[in-house]
Structure formats: structure tokens, C-alpha cells
Amino acid sequence: MSLTLDAIRGCLEGVIPAVIATSAPGGEPNVAYLSQVHYVDGGHVALSFQFFSKTRENILANPRAVVQVVDPDTAAHYRLTLHYLRTETAGPLFEHMKAKLAGIASHTGMGKVFRLLGADIYRVESIEAVGGGQPSCAQPVRSRLPSLRTCSRELAACTDLDGLLEALLAGLEREFEIRHAMVLMADPVRGRLYTVASRGYPASGIGSEIPLGAGIIGVAARERTPIRIMYPAGPYTYSRALRETLLQQEPEADFETEIPFPGLPAPQSQLAVPILLGGAVLGVLYVESGRERRFSYEDEDALATLADHLALALRLLQETTEEPAAPGPAAPAGADRRGQAVVIRHYPANHSVFIDADYLIKGVAGAIFWRLLTHFTGEHRTEFSNRELRLDPAIGLPDISDNLEARLVLLQKRLREHCDFLRIEKTGRGRFRLRVDRPIRLEESG
């Protein structure tokens, strides 16, 4: 059986620099180092184009090239005979390579020099095992399939969104030993992603937001492509990227209502996988590690598969018809009416809600919360259905992919973390109760 590109994907991680041989039309050979040979699919690779070089001049005139790659575990060498097809200067492949190159550049101490001008796409015509290397160097790699199978089965057993997200993050930790992970959902109207679940951080960061296009998560969502970075990559790290992007996009950004992003301050490896369904980005699954080269092609395969599974589960849970409300017990709401009322303030401009002076939430989740509170104080209502919220013009959910459940999970978690007298409690499929354990007074501002 001839050697396939899939069988040598490990050589395409940029760990050991590759070399490329080309030849000018006049017959003068040229040999140069390459930063990146990127796996596109079973029949194609993309090479990083960073400088206008002799290599580049040659392949535009004579599209034949041979690249030699080295297995970073065994040191075995392989020669790939390639045929240049085209160059991409934007889009998912380009952005993935650009992010990966940022990691390779910092790994090799060449951060200032490495800038991606294009992704040169080549057809792989043949692969030859050159020889060399010692198999004994390689660490035995555990198959990801049994882990994937276990996680998939657990996701399929979930009946609500909160449980689904927790099952995913718990599964990643137990089955894949991925200890730092989060799920962000997309708010297409505001062009933001907001954190709905996280695991492995001192503060959950639930509700923290990332602009589309910012850092590895924002780029993965915008370009709808997984992005995997093997080394520390400054421009894609959130401590830096987030603040810079926010200041750029919204110079007057209100940092008072910015919940800090929970991520590691200096991740050594990162992997962001978009959660896609029917061409739309529902969110991003993001994992990171304090270890270099932590996530492999196989991890990317497994997480991309789980993200697909998650997308379907999210849609199914959203479409599940709401059950009629079980006749619940007498509303415990407002059980304790004594004591001074807590002031809850709403700013309609961005639907931010403050409890006393403490910021709780904003955006669609803020609008939902305010709606529930006004029903509670006006009509003493405590029982609500997802359906009525979806149809409520005062909340203004976008018609398509409204992610109502995700917003309720976000609201529920923010309350659990930041307020001890307000709760959202599920009472059935598509139904919930607002529990208010202290007197409250609502104030509208602005």
C-alpha cells in the first residue's frame, strides 16, 4: 500500500522545519527552508508564503516542487512530490495557517520576521519514505476513538442544554485529559461570542464575551474553521487580543460590564473548534493547555466530531416541544417580604442589569431577565415558558437561531454565581420558575 498524507500528518506540525526544492525555468535548482507544510486534505498541502523568494519565483514558472518533511517523534524523513495549484490570501485555510504560524514563529524566536502573505496550495502527487529515524523514539499514541465514542454517547443521553455542556466538558477532562475547556455561544446580531460553560479555571467567566474575529476563538468562529496552535502565540492570546480588539472596535467600551475572560494567561497550546450547523456558527468549543504541542491532529479530529454532535444536540433540544406545565406548588416567590428592598437597575441601551451596584448581565440575557422581573413585580408571576419568551417582542430575539436556551443557561449561572436571592429553576421541558427570596425594587435608567 502506498504511503498516504494522512499517515504522515504528524510530520506537518511545523516542529521540524521542512525543505523545498524547486527549479527555475532555465534549470537552476533551488533549495530553501519552509516554516509550514499544512495538511489541507488527503490529497493537498498548503505551504506558507512569507517572502518573495526564489522558491516563489520558481513555482510560479515551474509548478513542480519536492518537499522533505521530518517526523518529529521518530526523525523519519519523507519526500512529497508536489504540483503548485494556487495561492489563497484570505479565508479559513489562510487564517488557520496564519494562527499556526504565529505559534511556530514564537517557538523559533522569529516572531517579528514571520508574516503570512499567502497559503500556496499544492496537489500531492506522491510520497516517498526516505528512510532514517528510529521508531523507538515515538511515544505510543492512544487511539482517540474509544474516548470519542464514550463522549458521544454521553452527549446523546442529555435532555437539557446545561447538562449537555457539563457532560461535554466533564467528558473532555475524563476521556481526553483536557483540563481547561469552555464553550462559547454566538450572538450573531452583536457579533459576539459569550461563554456559557467552562471547566478548569479559578473563575468560571460565564458571560464573558469575545468579539467575532478576536484571537483564536473569534477567528475560528468568523472563518468557520478549527484552529490549532502548538506553541505560545502572542497575537492569539486573550489577555492581549481581547482588550486590544475591544478598544479598537469600541473605544468607549464599558469595561465595568466586561466579565473577565477565564482563559489561561499564557497558554502554550490552543485549539478552537467552531460549532457549525447548516452553515451557521452556533458557537465555539475551546480548549487550551500549559504544555506545548498538547493537541494533535487526532485531538482536532475528535473535538471537531464532538462539536458536530453538540451542534445537532443543541438544535434538537431547542426544537423539543414544550411540555405543559405541571401544576407546581404554590409560588414561593416573595416568600420573605420583610427587610429593605434590593434595587435592581436596568439600562435599556444595552440591557445591562445591576443588582445594587453590582453588574450582573447584559444583552439578550439581560433583556430576558428584566422582562421576568417586571412580570414578577407587576403581575406576581413566577412561572414562565421558553415559548412565550421567544414570542415576546419586548425581548426582541432574532428569529433564526435565537439560542434562547443558551441565554437562559447563562442567566441561570450568573445568578447562581453572583446573587443569593434570585434563581431560575427548571420546572419542566421548556418551562422554568423565577424564585425571588427577598423584596426587590426595579429601576429603569437612561
Add this chain to the structure above:
Amino acid sequence: MSADAAPGPVLDAGLADFIQHHVSMNAAARDRDNRPTVARAYGCRVAPDRRELTLLFPAGHCPALLACLAETGTLAVVFSRPSTHVTIQLKGRCTGSAPASAADRAVVDAYRISFIEELASLGYPPGFARAMVPPADTEWVAVGFAPETLYDQTPGPHAGRRMERRE
């Protein structure tokens, strides 16, 4: 370049030293249909007058390279020091090939030590560094190379620039 006197060697003494140890060496050639190929070399000896080099390849790794050289004789070799990224490329003519002599094998042995040392200094595991160089009992081929032009290929703004002789 004046044609009246024989030009000096492309390599100065510093570069001649640079290309013999601690560096990665890769050679490219092309066949009569202008199809390129590449092979890694594991040792380089520079003649006292610096006008000719001897590059050492494992016989099993370089049949395509030798076939190209037999057809066209043009050769390009890139030398790069992993720890500094200092990189040069030499282009010129192949002057012949032969089974490696005992002296050539000694060149490979010395190179092996320096290259393993270089990779180890960068944090590569010792097992990996050793696996990068074929074992001593490999059958080696010595390829003669007369370089004619020299290029700076250290990544950066000057990458690809032709370097003049530095006499």
C-alpha cells in the same frame, strides 16, 4: 566580475568553517525534464583551496539526487544552523560521486557529534537527535560539489540576496 584572473573561491574561511559542523544540510538537483528533488546530507568536507566540497549522503536516501546529477550536474545546497537560523545556499556543479572513503566516514562521524550536540542544545530529546543522523554502518556516497554562487538565506529582509565573494 573580471574574467582576466581566475575568481577567488566563493567561500571565505569563516563560511567554509560554518558549513562543516552543527548545521543542517540539504541538497537539491533536477532532472533533464526540470523536475527537482532533494536529499539531506550528513557531513561536508571543504578542500584546502575552498573551491570544492565533498557532501556525504546515505546511499539509500539519494538515488533520485544521483540520477539528477548524472543527467544535469547542477546542484544547490542549503546550510542552516538551527540555533541561530543563519542560513546560506550555495549553487554550482557536481564534480562526481563515489563510495565514501574512510576519510569521508570520519567526516560523517564528526558531523554526527556536532549535529546531535546542536539539537540537544535546543531541547530535542537525545533519542530524537541521535535518530536524525543515520548510524555509522550506513553505506555512504560522497558527492563532489564546486560552488559558484552564494546566497544569504537567513530569514529576514535579506533572505535570498546573493552574497559577493568576501576575500
